[in-house]
Amino acid sequence: MATLRERLAGDVPLVAVSFGDDDAAGDAARARDLGVDLAELRIDWHRSTEPGDVLRAVEPFRAAGLPTLATIRSKAEGGYWPGDDAARLRLFEAVLPHVDAVDVELSSAEILPGVIAAARAADRPVIVSYHDFDATPPEPALRATVEAALAAGADLVKISTMAHGARDLRVLAGLLVRYDSMIVIGMGAEGAGSRVFFPLLGSRVTYSAIGGRPAPGQLPFADTVRLLSQFSPAYAASRAAA
Numbered sequence: 001m002a003t004l005r006e007r008l009a010g011d012v013p014l015v016a017v018s019f020g021d022d023d024a025a026g027d028a029a030r031a032r033d034l035g036v037d038l039a040e041l042r043i044d045w046h047r048s049t050e051p052g053d054v055l056r057a058v059e060p061f062r063a064a065g066l067p068t069l070a071t072i073r074s075k076a077e078g079g080y081w082p083g084d085d086a087a088r089l090r091l092f093e094a095v096l097p098h099v100d101a102v103d104v105e106l107s108s109a110e111i112l113p114g115v116i117a118a119a120r121a122a123d124r125p126v127i128v129s130y131h132d133f134d135a136t137p138p139e140p141a142l143r144a145t146v147e148a149a150l151a152a153g154a155d156l157v158k159i160s161t162m163a164h165g166a167r168d169l170r171v172l173a174g175l176l177v178r179y180d181s182m183i184v185i186g187m188g189a190e191g192a193g194s195r196v197f198f199p200l201l202g203s204r205v206t207y208s209a210i211g212g213r214p215a216p217g218q219l220p221f222a223d224t225v226r227l228l229s230q231f232s233p234a235y236a237a238s239r240a241a242a
């Protein structure tokens with residue numbers, strides 16, 4: 001079985017679902033049974049962010065054999081992390097050996113080098129991310145963001161911005177034409193098609209929802225699987241083989 005690092009570097013897009021800690025055991029079992037490729041553990045959604053409690057909520061996903069991505073999203077980028085950055089770095093360090101990859105915002109400049117160093121030490125790939133829940137910045141600004149994330153040591157760069165129409169979708173698609181190792185998402189109703197179409201252009205991960213708290217424009221997991229299977233023979237074959 002390929003490692004998550006190998007799958008992220010491959011040609012077949014992965015379908016992720018985000019989970020909190022409401023019912024980790026049930027979520028992990030459901031995700032495994034449904035064939036979720038990647039469980040994004042939204043630790044900023046957890047009721048307790050004590051490392052021991054977080055590790056207890058991570059464990060069922062590991063036990064189910066699901067690839068895991070730890071995200072502790074800052075409030076500045078739409079998340080709910082209640083603490084300071086020093087505590088966030090400590091939590092990343094505690095969790096890293098127990099997950100397969102991490103996601104950290106480029107804007108979390110104070111902890112970015114520490115998270116990347118800890119991920120390197122644990123040999124885990126790092127997604128360096130950028131979110132804009134209001135708009136899609138112009139292409140030169142987004143290119144500068146991608147370049148900065150790559151310079152910081154990103155294995156993958158994730159750009160997720162609110163898309164208002166064709167112009168924004170073209171800007172976002174342009175990033176996939178220009179760079180490899182990208183995750184690109186157009187959020188919102190007008191971006192929803194990007195969640196199926198951008199993986200066809202090489203975006204490595206698409207995020208979907210099983211109940212819970214869907215991000216703007218996110219499609220249900222079952223719809224994402226159905227549409228991606230229809231348009232990506234490689235994805236359909238990977239599901240058939242799983």
Ligand SMILES: O=C1C[C@@](O)(C(=O)O)C[C@@H](O)[C@@H]1O
Nearest residue numbers: 018071160185187207215218
């Ligand atoms: O950054 C992303 C993408 C996302 O915001 C989305 O729009 O699908 C959902 C988040 O959970 C994830 O961390």
